[in-house]
Amino acid sequence: MDFVTHMPKSAQGNIFLLLFQDIFSGYVMCKPMSSTTAQDVAEAYEERVFRSFGASSLIRHDQYPRFMSEVFTRFRELLGSRQRATLAYRPQANGQQERSVQTVIRSVRAYIAEADQSDWDDHAERLMFALNTSFDATRLETPFYLVHGWDAQGTVSAMLGPRPSSIQEKTAYEWRRKFQRDYSYALACAEDLQVQAKKMRSDVQTQKWKELTERLKTGFEKGDAVWLYIPKVQTVLSRKLAHMWHGPFRIDEVHDDFRVRLKVEGTGYRVNPWVHISRLKPRALYPKRPVEEVEVGEDDDFDTALLPEDSWEPDSGRDEYEVEKILDLRWSKRTRTSKRSKEYLI
Template identity: 80%
Template sequence: MSSTTAQDVAEAYEEQVFRRFGASSMNRHNQDPRFMSEVFTRFRELLVSKQRATLAYRPQANGQQERSVQTVIRSVKAYIAEADQSDWDEHAERLMFALNTSFDATRLDTPFCLVHRWDAQGTASAMLGPKPSSLPERTAYEWRRKFQRDYSYALACAEDLQRKARRARSEEQTRKWQELSERLKAGFATGDAVWLYIPKAQPGLSRELAHLWYGPFRIEEIQDDL
């Protein structure tokens, strides 16, 4: 956030990182002035930590993190219900848990497992519980294990359907984009449905979370450019 100070960054690091995982041997940042300020420098010296800034000519150093940030912003933007954006923080924590437990194709593991060295327990695993020993419990366990198999099968089917849907959506978007490109060459006509782009957000609202496209509207009249 633009209003975050170096003191806020140092306090957030102490509360969210140091208390949970201990002192970092090295802090790598994107040359943000808040990470290179005197406050954060003194705090880093107390922890005996080194710091390294990423280089401007190596964008891949920040690319993956920036991609994650954009994913969170788009997800929060999609789930915001209040007009004043006051409920965005109610969705941020759930979205972060979803990202941290999602498989990372670059690291070949989930971020949660890379940090804690064990996988986060989902709702189905929590319901199954430990393996029982007595016969009645073993029968119940077999039922729960069958439920787990069905759950895994349903999850695999859902992933397969998502892949097919993404592929079909990509092909459909490509087709529509080609048709739109041909239409734009000829210009808009009366009766066409269009969206209006307004790059300015309402005062007091965050532009990143605001909806900038409005519509669709129907063109009733076309006037010559003056």
């Protein structure tokens, strides 16, 4: 389960979207909400999940305060369900739910008709049927079939009626039967092509993921200089313009479970030294831009004659002042994780 926040206020007053997803089948359910209190979360779970399928054996979520509250924990204990929270700043631990959130948001964005986006909650609930009846390339079935054991009848199938048979009928129905036959054949071909395309994309993504994991496992060694991704930004700064990569840090220890230990002593950062390698990137030792070296003889340096005689002498005494009085003192931080530094008003 996961919350979708920062949604526009709808006509019903909803500004949040709570998503539930079955890990085994991928079946998705949603509940538009106007608040995110622990009591409302428990009531939404009881309405969407418990009434239809009963209590869950395991509830997986992120470290959202409403999910970690005593009210929701007590509600989970009454149902006899276990509770697992993902690591902080590690959305890949619940990647299936995060991917479903992106799919739902893209689908709702495509169907919004109002200029003020106030009808998003109506489309979100209706789109759940379309998502649950879509073919899943990973499971090779639709989530609806994996949950119920039978395929749902869509609006197109209901409009076309039963499949055409080989029984000869009157001339008045021949054209309709032929049209249905051609449409069914085209629909079957389109579904086959779609399955093949999804299978091909799935194989490509699987191969890319294998290459990425192998590269991550062997990409870092002890003593390497790396940059650390810290998604925290100071309150007065804009997140879009802030620098998220900090460092560089030296790797002190490497483990097989995608963890490394960084040397943070003396760097000015207050962070946990144990981090996942997905938050690291190596420091470039050499520039990646192409460099073209031009060899020019000393005789061709014609600009030397145009320089004044005193241009080779270093400037001394320029921009150097003597402090007469310190008027004020304040402490400031460049980022949330860096140490405070002194600034003087003189």
